[in-house]
Amino acid sequence: MIRLIALISIGIVLSAKVYADDLLETTELSRRALSMPMALLDSEQKLGQFAAGRSLFNQMWVIAPSNDADIDGLGPLYNSISCLACHPGNGRGRSPDGPTEKMRSMLVRLSVPGENPFHSKPHPVYGGQLQEFAVPGVPSEGRAELHYEYSTITLSEGETAILRKPSIQLVNPGYGDFGEVLTSARIGPALVGMGLIDMIDKQEIVSWQDPNDANADGISGRVNWIWDDIMQTRKIGRFGYKANIVSLDRQTANAFHEDLGLTSALFPDENCSAIQHDCQKAVSGGEPELTSEQLHAVNFYLKFLAVPAPRNPDNPEVTRGRAVFDEAACAACHRPQIRTQENTNPKAFADRLIAPYSDFLLHDMGEDLADNRPDNGATGTEWRTAPLWGIGLAEQVGDKVGYLHDGRATTLLEAILWHGGEGQKSRDAVINMPKSDRDALLEFLNSL
Amino acid sequence: MIKNLLTCTLACLLLLSGVAKAVTLNVMTSYPQPVVMVMQQAFEEAHPDIELNILWRRPHDALSLLLQEESADVDVIWMPSVRTFLSLKAHEKLAQLKLNREGLPILLGETAISDPQGYFIATEIAGYGLFFEPEKLKQAGLVVPNQWQDLLAAEWQDNIALPIPSEVSFAHMLIDQLLQAEGWQTGWNQWQQIAANSHLMGRGGMFTTEAVLAGQAKVAFTMDFFAATSIANGANGKFIYPKQTAFNPAHVGILAKSTQPEAAHTFVDFLVSEQGQSLLLHPDLRKLPVRPSVYSEAPNMQNPFAGNILHQYDYQTGLQRREYNAVVFDAAITMHHDKLKQAWQQWHQLQQNANADQRAALAEIKTVLQQWPLKEPAMDEAIVQDCAQRHDDDEKQQNCEEFKSELAQSFERQYDKALNMLAQFNAKT
Numbered sequence: 100m101i102r103l104i105a106l107i108s109i110g111i112v113l114s115a116k117v118y119a120d121d122l123l124e125t126t127e128l129s130r131r132a133l134s135m136p137m138a139l140l141d142s143e144q145k146l147g148q149f150a151a152g153r154s155l156f157n158q159m160w161v162i163a164p165s166n167d168a169d170i171d172g173l174g175p176l177y178n179s180i181s182c183l184a185c186h187p188g189n190g191r192g193r194s195p196d197g198p199t200e201k202m203r204s205m206l207v208r209l210s211v212p213g214e215n216p217f218h219s220k221p222h223p224v225y226g227g228q229l230q231e232f233a234v235p236g237v238p239s240e241g242r243a244e245l246h247y248e249y250s251t252i253t254l255s256e257g258e259t260a261i262l263r264k265p266s267i268q269l270v271n272p273g274y275g276d277f278g279e280v281l282t283s284a285r286i287g288p289a290l291v292g293m294g295l296i297d298m299i300d301k302q303e304i305v306s307w308q309d310p311n312d313a314n315a316d317g318i319s320g321r322v323n324w325i326w327d328d329i330m331q332t333r334k335i336g337r338f339g340y341k342a343n344i345v346s347l348d349r350q351t352a353n354a355f356h357e358d359l360g361l362t363s364a365l366f367p368d369e370n371c372s373a374i375q376h377d378c379q380k381a382v383s384g385g386e387p388e389l390t391s392e393q394l395h396a397v398n399f400y401l402k403f404l405a406v407p408a409p410r411n412p413d414n415p416e417v418t419r420g421r422a423v424f425d426e427a428a429c430a431a432c433h434r435p436q437i438r439t440q441e442n443t444n445p446k447a448f449a450d451r452l453i454a455p456y457s458d459f460l461l462h463d464m465g466e467d468l469a470d471n472r473p474d475n476g477a478t479g480t481e482w483r484t485a486p487l488w489g490i491g492l493a494e495q496v497g498d499k500v501g502y503l504h505d506g507r508a509t510t511l512l513e514a515i516l517w518h519g520g521e522g523q524k525s526r527d528a529v530i531n532m533p534k535s536d537r538d539a540l541l542e543f544l545n546s547l
Numbered sequence: 548m549i550k551n552l553l554t555c556t557l558a559c560l561l562l563l564s565g566v567a568k569a570v571t572l573n574v575m576t577s578y579p580q581p582v583v584m585v586m587q588q589a590f591e592e593a594h595p596d597i598e599l600n601i602l603w604r605r606p607h608d609a610l611s612l613l614l615q616e617e618s619a620d621v622d623v624i625w626m627p628s629v630r631t632f633l634s635l636k637a638h639e640k641l642a643q644l645k646l647n648r649e650g651l652p653i654l655l656g657e658t659a660i661s662d663p664q665g666y667f668i669a670t671e672i673a674g675y676g677l678f679f680e681p682e683k684l685k686q687a688g689l690v691v692p693n694q695w696q697d698l699l700a701a702e703w704q705d706n707i708a709l710p711i712p713s714e715v716s717f718a719h720m721l722i723d724q725l726l727q728a729e730g731w732q733t734g735w736n737q738w739q740q741i742a743a744n745s746h747l748m749g750r751g752g753m754f755t756t757e758a759v760l761a762g763q764a765k766v767a768f769t770m771d772f773f774a775a776t777s778i779a780n781g782a783n784g785k786f787i788y789p790k791q792t793a794f795n796p797a798h799v800g801i802l803a804k805s806t807q808p809e810a811a812h813t814f815v816d817f818l819v820s821e822q823g824q825s826l827l828l829h830p831d832l833r834k835l836p837v838r839p840s841v842y843s844e845a846p847n848m849q850n851p852f853a854g855n856i857l858h859q860y861d862y863q864t865g866l867q868r869r870e871y872n873a874v875v876f877d878a879a880i881t882m883h884h885d886k887l888k889q890a891w892q893q894w895h896q897l898q899q900n901a902n903a904d905q906r907a908a909l910a911e912i913k914t915v916l917q918q919w920p921l922k923e924p925a926m927d928e929a930i931v932q933d934c935a936q937r938h939d940d941d942e943k944q945q946n947c948e949e950f951k952s953e954l955a956q957s958f959e960r961q962y963d964k965a966l967n968m969l970a971q972f973n974a975k976t
Binding site for chain 2: 143180184199232
């Protein structure tokens with residue numbers, strides 16, 4: 100009964116336009132579809148601020164010392180020279196297709212096994228992330244190779260899909276044997292609606308959780324509560340594949356720190372472990388390397404990136420696909436609507452129904468998708484429901500993209516077929532439904 | 548069957564893994580991520596035995612680093628900066644390239660784009676021109692310009708996006724190509740008048756092309772690839788080269804002390820090969836190939852080697868006075884832009900309905916507005932040198948700043964005088 104009410108309410112919302120106006124959306128369909136400013140930025144000054152943030156987002160950072168102190172400080176250890184490398188066109192990254200190919204828009208998280216199912220400690224030598232590059236004079240940490248095991252799934256009308264399951268092999272260790280280590284590969288996610296996600300009403304997220312599956316629908320979902328050292332309070336994790344980052348500014352500063360090796364007020368220490376002595380002695384690009392103004396500028400840019408407006412919502416195939424999406428219970432986690440809080444900055448973000456298609460909760464997605472690496476409140480089988488807005492434009496903005504946290508899926512259908520655990524029923528429904536329904540479902544996803 | 552094939556593929560890949568550790572080639576560049584990404588990925592796929600380690604620096608920083616005795620371990624330098632390559636060659640930091648140059652012209656028009664002695668070679672070129680949205684131009688009753696001078700006219704008031712050379716590096720050559728084509732004073736007078744019709748665009752803000760797309764200007768001074776990538780990515784715009792323009796080549800060279808000369812040559816060969824040149828047509832790059840045969844793959848791209856666009860530019864002159872020009876531009880234009888705009892706007896307005904006597908008076912005011920207090924400098928003039936080295940030497944910086952300050956005051960007095968004359972003219976009529 101509860102499920103029925105939920106589906107009806109979802110259906111009502113889906114049939115209505117989610118936004119009151121298009122201040123936050125873009126109808127751009129080109130390769131820049133995920134890079135447009137919100138129409139809300141209506142002055143030269145605000146557009147200038149947006150462009151300044153973009154300039155830093157696109158910036159190729161420089162190894163210190165340099166004559167350009169404003170952009171130096173890359174490393175000592177790093178994965179990439181720019182933000183754009185992992186988020187081409189602000190879209191998704193991809194995984195290498197085999198062990199000889201480099202990770203160009205992907206990285207590997209590290210930790211050591213422990214007893215706690217929700218938390219694991221960073222590797223004592225290599226830290227929480229494998230950085231494949233280093234400044235001159237500092238050994239890089241090594242390289243991660245991706246190996247695949249392939250399997251074939253047969254769908255209802257005899258069509259087949261080939262799935263590839265990655266395994267990670269760490270090679271060329273720069274600081275001694277990796278020993279027993281937990282790994283988790285992550286592609287750069289699309290950067291859609293991050294400012295709005297930051298403003299979602301926390302009660303909305305909390306009200307959707309059902310940690311003990313009280314309604315017995317097979318779907319639980321729980322908030323990942325994160326302790327915020329600065330505010331000395333518990334906050335909802337909204338960002339990251341494991342929902343373990345509480346805000347946009349934290350997410351940005353964390354990525355600058357871990358991926359590019361740039362310190363900021365939020366992460367003032369270089370990303371060297373205690374025994375990485377050369378790393379510790381490397382020349383710094385400033386204290387911090389990324390100024391508060393620069394961090395603010397990048398956050399401004401990310402906050403005001405326009406959300407793609409759904410395409411062809413009245414197309415009969417899309418409408419049918421939307422119904423299939425409901426019937427397969429995809430909407431139980433990929434929640435089509437969620438409300439922002441009443442007080443926001445900017446005010447235009449306040450009290451809006453937005454359509455990220457996520458509940459921002461952690462769900463057990465089964466063994467096949469598990470990384471078996473507890474991560475700051477999330478178990479090795481739990482993942483945050485991935486927002487789907489803009490997902491239909493992924494292949495438009497990137498030359499080649501991947502889906503799911505580690506990019507193992509090369510199509511949306513493959514991504515669905517990897518759903519297990521709480522998503523198993525939906526996945527089975529998709530496998531067993533008539534091909535025409537499956538096509539309609541994909542058409543709907545491509546319209547987002 | 549599929550399963551077997553996949554198993555084999557996997558096994559083969561596993562065998563390949565770790566078989567040969569790739570040579571690491573250190574490449575210093577100032578190219579943005581999309582260019583690096585496209586080229587690096589294609590190169591490493593074509594040559595899995597060579598891994599590129601990208602060291603990013605702005606050109607002046609790269610040059611300063613590479614001129615140091617104990618400079619970084621760099622094998623290849625690859626960037627759009629003629630000055631950097633000329634200087635590295637002069638300091639004997641580059642090795643002579645051993646390349647098959649067939650199909651790669653050294654000259655564009657009468658100007659050499661690659662080093663005739665083979666120390667560096669052009670990898671792409673980019674030309675200056677104008678970007679606009681044809682429909683919006685039509686709606687505003689504006690005719691598509693076909694030469695820079697068309698933008699002097701009153702109807703272009705507030706309709707142009709013009710980059711400031713001291714803040715936007717590509718604008719140095721843009722400014723100087725007009726000075727070289729029109730002569731020193733005429734060229735500067737034309738820039739004053741164009742600037743009076745323009746929004747000046749600085750560092751870190753919108754691109755000039757975006758100012759057009761955002762409706763803040765009707766036409767933008769830009770380089771072809773900014774416009775072409777914008778169009779390739781969905782913008783409804785058009786780009787034209789004016790009758791006379793200039794093209795800026797990018798180059799690649801191998802450092803004399805490279806420890807990987809063979810791998811370095813492989814990379815250089817790749818950049819100028821048919822494959823490497825074709826990659827320039829990627830929608831995020833859209834740079835002009837230096838291998839003319841590649842233009843057959845790009846019917847919408849104008850081929851400057853076909854000789855239809857007039858290109859005459861002395862890179863040495865432009866490079867030696869680029870900083871000096873930037874200082875002059877700021878003193879004459881940026882620092883008093885409001886007054887310059889105001890004066891020219893009033894002048895155009897009054898000129899429209901003026902009778903013969905009034906036109907004579909207005910001609911006098913125009914002369915005041917166009918007084919140009921500077922002769923074309925000799926390249927060895929101290930102030931040109933001081934301004935060129937102002938970022939590296941405090942004393943030279945101070946000299947250049949004093950020059951700029953005095954010049955700015957002189958221009959301000961001149962614009963004030965013109966404004967007073969315009970006010971008096973108004974009072975009389």
